[in-house]
Amino acid sequence: MTVEILFEKAYLFGDEFNAEYLRRCLPDAEFVCTDLRDKPYFAEHTPDIIYMGAMSERNQLRAIEALMPYRDRLCELVEQGVHMLFTGNSVDVLGTHIHVIEADGKTENTHKALGLFPCHAELTMNKRFFCSLLGNACGCDIVGFKTQFGHTYELPEEYGFIRVERGKGIYPGASMEGIHKNNLYATYLIGPILVMNPTFTKFFLKSAGADVTLPFEDVSMKAYEIRLAEFKDRSRTGIG
């Protein structure tokens, strides 16, 4: 099994550990780390899993620039059913463009993105958004945390990833969070999501061909179940 990690040195918000967790879960897999100025491994090969995490807005634009020449190849791999996971604000690179209202509240910029999906991101750099989220996807309860400068709009419902039970979806008021097509999963959830959601991680890896036992799986499940019970407790405020 080959796993391509895109732009790992730019990761933020604990997403470093999503990449590390994949390594721990798949000790026999080959990991290829692609940096911002490298030609992606997927350009000429077909990895089993591609992962990309949250990064600064400046590095996000560099990531788009790095991936743009291989946009069509990425589309092809999505259609082929290659497993991909995009977390945090890496969701933004998948839409058609990113519209940014800069921190001064006046200057506006629009940056072209990969256009893999008919949606776009809108960022307001002087307004930080965060929320907790409880949802369901792929038969798994999913819990996580969002912290970001904006949202994705105009995503057709059919591409929704997580059905939201508590918290905010891909934009405030949306019933779905993230993007899903074939085996591509993208979500604004950070956390790191793979560590925090062992049932989804097992589903994702099994579907990619690795039916694995997670590291210290019993402890992982116990922590997850405690968190899940808290999130499902409607008397507890502050979630959402």
Add this chain to the structure above:
Amino acid sequence: MLRFIFAFILCKASYAALRLMGRRASHTPGRIALHFCPNYIHYLKKPKHILCVTGTNGKSTVCNLLEDALRSNGYTVLDNKFGSNTENGIAVTLTRGVSIFNRCKYDDCVLEVDERSSPRIFKNIHPDYLIVVDLFRDSCKRNAHPDYISDLITSAVPDDTVLILNADDIIGSRVCINGNNRRIHFGILPLDGEAAGEPNIINDAGYCPVCGAVTEFGFRRYHHIGQFRCPVCGLQNPSADHIVTAIDREKNEMYATHNGVAYTYPLIQASTFNIYNEIAAISLLLELGLSPEQIAESFKNIKVTDSRYYEKQIGDVKFISHMVKGLNPVAFSVVSNYVKQIDGDKSVFMFLDDSVDIKTGSENLTWYYEADLERLADDSVKHIYISGFRAEDMKYRLLLAGVPAERMTTFHEPADITEIADFSKAPTFIMLFELYLYDEQMKLRKALEEKIEAYGRENK
């Protein structure tokens, strides 16, 4: 102007009333004033020199050094030492600094400025000097990332503010990089016997901030602090004007050069963070016209008071209580490293449930996974007690960090530590508590000290 006068009277009156009630009044009077007059700070008369200090870590220490040195050299100094470092707190501080006729009573004003609030603060305050101690990751909810904070500060600083920057910080040293500001840099050479830092999970300069190439560090002290070089575009740290060249821990001396000339200062505290703090303060004091000798003299009796740290020897057990700033992974890494470096075996009690975070959702575990908790897998850490609603999550993080399961105990109620802790496991017992749990920590500290005393009596 009428709005200002109204807000000014309200601010002065509410400050006096709150103080009479025994409150700190460091925030609310400012909020009231700014509510009625958004430009309130602009209209307040200011001291002759406004010296601001911002950055992620070290702001308070640098401010304390500046204030003490200036006062001991005869200056009158207004400060926000006991107040908030946000816009509201600075409004209170400046109001304290003027008479009821809005006449300023001070020569200098030393302001600690919250880096996230800097655009709002610098809109109405014109700093003559600004020290940016360093820029690291802090709470991802509030501060996003250092690149963002650097941009925020850059967007807010007036062109004629003199910047005093950490040359070893490739992110912080690029604040206002395209501006016209005069720039002064401080740094620390690799010190005698100083080894490059252990690997950190966080390095926010993994890619060059200019060209995106993978970067190289000649000497990496920790995280992105060190001698940075981009092999593609050639970007490197600016050269420092004020450089610490060596320290002598036994003599408590620090040796520095200023534009090539060597001087000796008292070493206020030997941790690397505090050496940076000291040379940052010296850099500004020299700019203000103090001589190296005057600075050295005024630093002689200064002690860095650390409200985050408490230590007491109780019989055979050393008890330490150390604050961990919640959601701040770099601070958590520093504390973990410190725990590892304490001589001898130790037990650790983690009391980290964040009473503020629980109100907005407690599931934010990002900082657990950005902090270098691998340091706690050291063999000298004999046992880790983990309390609270995130105990199993922390246990999982520590398992992934390499801490054996048999060295951990989890439990829900923090107060149960007094029954669970086994003081025979190690001669040092360390409680790590979260910033917002200070009051609860004080109660637990007392209970633990009593338990340790009882343990001592039983084992005599």
